[in-house]
Each structure stands twice: as C-alpha cells, then as structure tokens.
Amino acid sequence: MKLSPEQSMQLAIDEAYKGATRVSPNPLVGAVVLDSEGNFLASGYHEFYGGPHAEVNALKNISMEQLQGATVFVTLEPCAHEGKTPSCAKMMAKLPLKKVIFGLVDPNPLVAGQGAAILQAAGIQTEVFSETHPGFKDTLEEVCEAFLWNFRQKKVFVSLKIAQSMDGQIGLKTGESKWITNETSREQAHYLRAAHDATLIGAGTLAADNPSLDIRHPQIQKKNKVVIVDPQGRLLKEASTLNLTRLHEASHLFWCVSEKSQEGGDVAFAKVLKVKELGGGLLDLQDLLLQLWNQGLRSVMIEGGAFTASQFLKAGLVNRLYLFQAPVIIGSGEGLSWTSAFGITEMKQRLVVKNLRTQNLAGDLLLTGRLS
Secondary structure, eight states: OBOOHHHHHHHHHHHHGGGTTTOTTSOOOEEEEEOTTSBEEEEEEOOSTTSOOHHHHHHTTOOHHHHTTEEEEEEEOOOOSOSSSOOHHHHHHTSOEEEEEEEEOOOSTTTTTHHHHHHHHTTOEEEEHHHHOGGGHHHHHHHTHHHHHHHHHOSOEEEEEEEEOTTSEEEETTSOOTTSSOHHHHHHHHHHHHTSSEEEEEHHHHHHHOOOOOOOBTTBOOOOEEEEEOTTOTTGGGGGGOHHHHHSOGGGEEEEEETTOSSOSOOSSSEEEEEOEEETTEEOHHHHHHHHHHTTOOEEEEEEOHHHHHHHHHTTOOOEEEEEEOSOOOOTTTEEETTTTOOOSSGGGOOOEEEEEEEEEBTEEEEEEEEO
C-alpha cells in the first residue's frame, strides 16, 4: 500500500502514542518505513524506557534488499548518542536507506542536529518534516510535549485534569462529587494518570475523599507516584487512616509541606519535601515543582481540588488542560466551580486554551489544549 508523506507521518504519530504510559522520561517516538516505491513496509514505536527505540522496532524485521532506497519517517530526530540503547542514527547510517524524514529536531544537546549529521555523512538524505509541512508542527510537538518542555525549560510539565458538569461544576459544596462523568471518561482519566510521572492533589481533597489515586485500567499495569500539597502537614498524623499509605510505596509518595511547618522530617510512609512559603500558608509552587524536578519527576497531573487547581492557574504553571465534561447540569447555587479560587479583573488577563481538541467518550466530551 502506497502512503503519502502526510499519511506516513500521521501513522508514525499514531504509533508514538502507544508508548505513552511507559517511556518517561524519554519522549514518545513512532517510526514508519516505506520501500523505494513508497509502499508501507513496517512501523514501530518506543515501547518502554530503556528498551529499543522506535526506529529499531520498525526496522528490525526488514531485509537489506527491501531497504534498498527506502525512506524512514520518524516523529523525532534519531538519537546520535549512546545511553541505555545504541545510537539510532549510527544504526541507520549502516543501512541502504535513501532518506530519513523526522518530525522535529531533538532539543537534547546530545542530539540537536547531530543525528541528522551522522545520516548525511553516510549519504542518506534528511528532512525536517515540521519545516516542509508546518501544519504538522503543533501535532508533532504535542506528541512529546513533556520531553520538549523538560529540555527547553528544565521544568516539570504540568497538566490539570477536571471532571465537570456542563455548567462548570465539579461537585457539590457538601463535598459530594461521585460520579459526574461516565465510566468511559473515568477509564480515560486512569490512562492519563498512567501517562504522567505523578498525580498531585491538595490536602483538602485528600481529607474529603481519602482517594486511592492508583491506576485502575484494564490494559495498564503500573505503579504511579503521588504528590500531596499539605502546607501545614496536618494530614501527616492521619497517615495510617489513608488509602494512599496502604496502596503506595513510601518512595512513591511525596508530601509537600511549608518549610516553616513544625510537621515533617523523616516519616516511614512518604518523602517529605520542605517547600518555600509565600505567606498566608500558601506554598511557593515554583519551588514545589523545582523540588519535584530534583526528585526525578518530569510530569505531574493535578487532579484536585478546586483550590489547588486555582492556585496553579494563578501562578501560570499549567501547561495542558484535560477537561472531561458530562451532559449534566448541577447549578452554581449548591455546586462547586473548579475555578472558585481563581479570577481576573480584566479580560486581557484571561487564560487562552490553544490547539483545542475534542473527543467523544460515550456521551461525555474530553476537551484538551495547551494553556498560554
């Protein structure tokens, strides 16, 4: 089957997402191989951290004869360096390929054009697809957006997940919130939880819901990490009653308290992080994220509650929004808005969601986009 360049890159993108829950801190990468006539030969993706890269998986079962004059499409520049795996660029340079077309230049200084240079030195043509097809650039960046943010900004990538009614309520003022969205949405939310290094919630949500925050998805077996924002450390004394401490290893729980808090220190069930305080009992979220970065976390998803979500929005620290919307109306009279502690005084201060996409989840809608 012949594929156009656009079809080939889109297929490579689709392949890349198959590794979403297992490759961190590496990027999601997909690859597609076409023969000299433009016919599809194979595809592959980076399946798990430390495992073979997408190019290796796509090329491994193709004969040298089939690769004569072949073209490889890959979402990110082939790596030039050798870490847990050999250099993909050096591996491909030994093959009788005609051309390698990659979506984006890798921002990793160990690659950053060096992968392309290795291929060119071997007589293989290269092309940056996002430059020849600029309409694909946003899509390609989204594939490995956490990785790109990590390397460009040296910061943790932050997502915010909200489950709301059509009128923007996430529950009742009484604290009742189960269930606004349907089972399909909740399963997708667990997939997103698995696609991030950690889930973050505030102490209020922990006290009200006593959540498990583990990954319950029929196709994913993974232990995730959890971050608790508890400035005064008031819930540290209640650890034995919490589902979190029963279900998660101590090395997977990060308890963020104020550096001024009398609570903290070494505890058996979690890693306690002392975070700078802004005043009024609020933590410096920039410092909190820096501490999570120093603990090796590269992406977190905020899952509650309204106050925590609002504080991250106020600080301008949310990179991506995942908004699950159910076809129900709760009403603001007794409902709770997820932006209840966030507000602007001028329209020019409004937050804009860019590159918005929607997905139908058995009647619920998932809206997602980048926050400016």
